[in-house]
Amino acid sequence: MPTTYEPIATHTTSGTVSNYTFSSIPSTYTDVIMVIADLGSDTSYKINVNGDTGTNYSSTFVYGDGSSAASGRGSNVSAAPTVGRRPGNSILQFQNYANTTTYKTFISRGNASNHLVISTVSLWRSTAAINSITVTPETGSFGSGVTFTLYGVKSA
Amino acid sequence: MTSILGIYASSMRGAVGDFESIATVTVGSGGASSVTFSSIPSTYQHLQVRLFGRGTNSDANIDGFCWLNGNETQSNYTNHFLRGNGSTASAGGSQASATPTMFSINSGGSGSGMFGVAVIDILDYANTNKNKTMRSLTGEDENGGGNIYFRSALFMNTSAVGSIKLIGQAGNNFAQYTSAALYGIKG
Numbered sequence: 001m002p003t004t005y006e007p008i009a010t011h012t013t014s015g016t017v018s019n020y021t022f023s024s025i026p027s028t029y030t031d032v033i034m035v036i037a038d039l040g041s042d043t044s045y046k047i048n049v050n051g052d053t054g055t056n057y058s059s060t061f062v063y064g065d066g067s068s069a070a071s072g073r074g075s076n077v078s079a080a081p082t083v084g085r086r087p088g089n090s091i092l093q094f095q096n097y098a099n100t101t102t103y104k105t106f107i108s109r110g111n112a113s114n115h116l117v118i119s120t121v122s123l124w125r126s127t128a129a130i131n132s133i134t135v136t137p138e139t140g141s142f143g144s145g146v147t148f149t150l151y152g153v154k155s156a
Numbered sequence: 157m158t159s160i161l162g163i164y165a166s167s168m169r170g171a172v173g174d175f176e177s178i179a180t181v182t183v184g185s186g187g188a189s190s191v192t193f194s195s196i197p198s199t200y201q202h203l204q205v206r207l208f209g210r211g212t213n214s215d216a217n218i219d220g221f222c223w224l225n226g227n228e229t230q231s232n233y234t235n236h237f238l239r240g241n242g243s244t245a246s247a248g249g250s251q252a253s254a255t256p257t258m259f260s261i262n263s264g265g266s267g268s269g270m271f272g273v274a275v276i277d278i279l280d281y282a283n284t285n286k287n288k289t290m291r292s293l294t295g296e297d298e299n300g301g302g303n304i305y306f307r308s309a310l311f312m313n314t315s316a317v318g319s320i321k322l323i324g325q326a327g328n329n330f331a332q333y334t335s336a337a338l339y340g341i342k343g
Contacts, residue, residue, distance in 0.1 A: 004176050004177045004339065005174075005339075030180075030206075058299040058300070058302075060240060060241070060242045060297045060304050061240055061304060062238060062240025062304050062306075063245075064245075068245075069238065070240075071240030071243060071244055072240075072242060072243070073242035073243075073300075093275060093293075096208040099333070101269075101333055102208075102210075102271050103267075103270050105270070105273050106273075107275070107293055107295055119293060119295075121296060121297045121304045122297060123270060123297040123298075123299055125269070153175075154177065155177045155339075156177040156180045156337070
């Protein structure tokens, strides 16, 4: 019998890489959820979907850094900006990712243990089903020991 | 009494496990004034609602309520939020109200195809010794506008949660392709 919430794939880096991609994502789930555990230097991530590097992305975010809260956004950009945060963990939720009728919205929360908590809602202006997700640090690269896990959630 | 138009609903349960699908509602071509999950079994520890939604009015976005057990007019809720609107972070809330605002989604005034999302958790929903707490992460982006929220609400009632009603503020309807899925999490 099918499972409602199950791991699709997981990867732990063994060297320095500029980004990481989950590809060939099956379209059989309702939502997919990505969890990133990363101890790299302080930065957010940017997200590209289906290899699209056109200016089809936008994001709105809010964060608190222990002394103040702030908000910002990016519009008409070539990757969804300011998603998640490191060092720490980030959870990205791609809801209704496989539908071919609407644009795609994903929401994330990043928890950087020594810096801030951040949440971001992002939009990819395409009706294509998502079949790959690429994560890139906004500055620097991924070192060894970074874990990426993709889960699928299936509704009734 | 509100009527629900154009809803395609499935009440089939998914497979047995720690995180189970209880029911899913997808809004059809007629739109819907609300989405309701009823007869929720008390056999889980927590509930999660995952909403992918859009309103139908001419505003760029709408907020919406998550009413429990038919409590739609009684001032049994308090709620709080932290919001980012793309330029400013702000916070607010209300005491003893009938409006537990738990989600924010795009509406008809935003670009075609833009939908907002919400992940709403209702913790210890079946415990009859506690008032109920809801929390959500919700938001919508309009490519030049949008809002992201951390939200929480208290339902000052110790009854087990047996029904959940999602409804847009000021009677705004849900648009076609809006979907809401209810999951049960076992403890």
